[in-house]
Amino acid sequence: MSTAETRETRPRRTPGLVPVSETLRTTSRPAPSDTADPAPAGTTAPAGTADAAGTTASAGTADAAGTTAPAGTADAVGTTAAAGTADATGSTGSTGSAIYAASAGGGRAPETAGVAEGGRAREAAGVAEGDRAPGAAGTVGSADVIDLAGPPPVRRFGSFWRLLGSELGLTFRRPRNLVMLAVLASVPVILGVALRLVTDDMDASGRGGGMGGLVASVAGNSLMLAFASLSFLVVLLMPVAVSVVAGDAIAGEAGGGTLRYLLAAPAGRTRLLTVKYLNAVVFSFAIAAVVALSALVTGLALFPVGPVTLLSGTTVSVADGLLRVLISVGYVGAGMAALAAVALALSTFTEVPIGAIAGTVVLVIVAQVLRAVPQLEAINPYLLPTWLTRFDGALRDPVDLGAMRDGLLAFGAYILLFGSVAWARFTGKDITS
Amino acid sequence: MTSVMLDAGAPFGAAPPSARPAIVTRGLTKRFRGGQVAVDALDLSVPRGAVYGFLGPNGSGKTTTIRMLLGLVAPTSGEHELLGLPLGEALPRVGALVEGPAFYPYLSGEANLRRFDAADPAAPRATVRRRVAEALDRVGLTAAAAKRYRTYSLGMRQRLAIAAALLGPRELLILDEPTNGLDPQGTREVRSLVKEIAAGGTTVFVSSHLLAEVEQMCTHAAVMRAGRLVAQGSMASLGGGQVPRVRVRTPDTADALRVLRSLGLADVRADGPEPGDGVSAELGGVAPERVNAALVGEGVAVRGFAVERPSLEDVFVRLTGEGFDVDG
DSSP states (O other): OOHHHHHHTSOSSOGGGSOHHHHHHHHHOOOGGGTSOOOOHHHHHHHHHHHHHHHHHHHHHHHHHSSOOOOOSTTOOOOEEEOSSGGGHHHHHHHHHHHHHHHHTTSOOOHHHHHHHHHHOEEEOOOOOGGGSTTOOSSHHHHHHHHHTOOOOSSOTTHHHHHHHHHHHHHHHOHHHHHHHHHHHHHHHHHHHHHHHHHHHHHHHTOOTTOOHHHHHHHHOTTHHHHHHHHHHTTTHHHHHHHHHHHHHHHHHHHHTHHHHHHHTTOOHHHHHHHHHHHHHHHHHHHHHHHHHHHHHHHHHHSOOSOEEOTTSOEEOHHHHHHHHHHHHHHHHHHHHHHHHHHHHHHTTOSOHHHHHHHHHHHHHHHHHHHHOGGGGGGGGGSHHHHHTGGGGGGSSSOOHHHHHHHHHHHHHHHHHHHHHHHHHHHTOOOOO | OTHHHHTTTOSSOSSOGGGSOSEEEEEEEEEOTTSOEEEEEEOOEEOTTOEEEEEOOTTSSHHHHHHHHTTSSOOSEEEEEETTBOHHHHGGGEEEEOSSOOOOTTSBHHHHHHHHHHHOTTSOGGGHHHHHHHHHHHTTOGGGTTSBGGGOOHHHHHHHHHHHHTSSOOSEEEEESTTTTOOHHHHHHHHHHHHHHHHTTOEEEEEESOHHHHHHHOSEEEEEETTEEEEEEEHHHHTTTOOOEEEEEOSOHHHHHHHHHHTTOEEEEESSSSGGGOEEEEOTTSOHHHHHHHHHHTTOOOSEEEEEOOOHHHHHHHHHSSOOOTTO
16 A cells, blocks of 8 residues: 555544534534435445444544544544543544434434534544445445545645646646757757867867857866856746746636636635646746756766866866756746746736747847846846846855845745736636636 | 524525535626626525526526636625535535536546546545546546547547546536537437436536426426526426326317316317317326226227427426527
8 A cells, every 4th residue: 555545544634623613514414315315225334334333433432532533444434533622522422423323324313413412522524435445436326325424524635735746747748848848958968069069170270269258168167068058048948938837827727628627626726826836836947957957967978077167267176066056056946936927927817828928938038128228227127037147156156145145036026926916816817718 | 503603604594504405596696897797686596406407598697607606707796605515615525517628638538537636625636546437437438548638529528527527426516518519329328327416316407508408307497598597496396387288189079079078177179170180188187097098988089199298498488488599
């Protein structure tokens, strides 16, 4: 049995976390047979009895322990039963189980009894999922029996991470995104090979003095290809990739119609938006890491390994150099996460994903153009691209923390602002797609 | 005694959630930007265990109502409640099919169901494999589980959407036009699936613009017209004003008329001027077999004998004063 399954059989919540109103509702819930035929004894009784046994057992344990008791019988009912007050333990625990036994057996528990006892007992029933007992699954009948044991909890522990996992799986398995990652990974290779050829050419012709700073430093040290690749890609190609994922996040689901089913599931709007953003953040860091990794591997293959000469002229060890690559990846990832917030905000305004994607890319390009106009220098600090290349602070000795800190603050401000816009829009939006 | 505390703040009375109707709306209204009123002061009440037909031509506000019920669209005014619970608590117990299937084309049918199951915070991860397999089996898609959604036919897509609505134990199913795009065979399958689900105690709320479909599946119905509720109730109560007629095909028109009158039937009349056109009468409380026995006993040659109940369409024509435009 895997870890996840093991966890599943434990009680889902502690009684202390269950609001009283919910507790009462749980307790007072009669068998849903009031609308259908009472459960026919022939099919449902055996399973129902097993259910009831599970509940009784747990209540009994609760009686003794006074806290929570996992149920561990055939049906593996995740039931927790505990007394609200110490003196009520015995009676309420057993009454609750009697009600469950009655309803699970196909009879109808008097509702008033459930409510009256529920007023004192703090009892919460976890959901009964019949399939943990091998062979119990399969028929409609068994599903109905499961339902008799109590309503499912509104929210399971770990459900948020499950949705995030689903989202990540979708993102990192989607062919389009894989192609983007492959393209990003190939750029450092192309860059490295090209620089190598140029260097060889120059060596052969004996003209070494004309090399530019970047080319010279890459040719001189394998780690420099990582910095060169990041600074090259952070300008446009990485923003495009992030825009595709984040701009598609809401608009893509809306356009495909899947958004209405996700929200009816119910994924929850704030929850879904958070998952979508975290997914885009993971993708942001992933592309920065992929570029750096590809550049490191290429660099190691093509250029000499050794102490790294930084932009400020000092030379540091390879380990120190690798650490600085890592810092750069983190910084670029954070910058891309800020851009993802912009794309996500745009994504909540349209049902056409390409609109949100193109909109974000256009914003990036416009910002670059504005930066190029000297007269508009004053607005530079407010433009995201201004800060994206500031990871070169990691190439100074000592590391230029000031510039990077300002950059991270700018990213934080972007995330806060556009995250709020996205949230305000998405939580108040009519989903008509 | 605790019921007051229990339901503090609940908008729909003091009954415990399980005793309240599966769906209640009060004055539910949606006015879209531009002033168009899609749904106008809707008061629905769907009893537990019912198969509730939600009828109306296309554009009459059915889908907007369903979107409001599921929390996708915010009402302009009015309120609604599912299963007597706050929406967030109710939705995990509700399976929904809204305006046709929508899935990820690059995922398999199975992967699609897993995706939507992951979005449900109440669905247990440990059981997802079994629940997905069961749902696929119920709609007959097991063989196509591993195929990409892109390759599915329209009927398969519709069935996958129904499978998605059946991923967990549901107390309420909301199906918006579930037979849209299905061939007659698929339509029959959906109909029998709905009946099977309802037999398990699940309340089914099914919208349709097809009268015959609702007539065959539903225990209750409501009729929408231009955003307003025209009628709602059990099928019996909707048809209550109309009594079944007995129709007899016979060459002995005069004798048949005499026998029917002697049985005390109302509105006895010949259905046409020719001798073979037959006669008909309102059946009232008389058992049809008695009518037939009396006819035969009096020597009337009975060539055809039928009890005709008024179709839903007749009822709606009477209720709305006009024909039901099924093509909207």
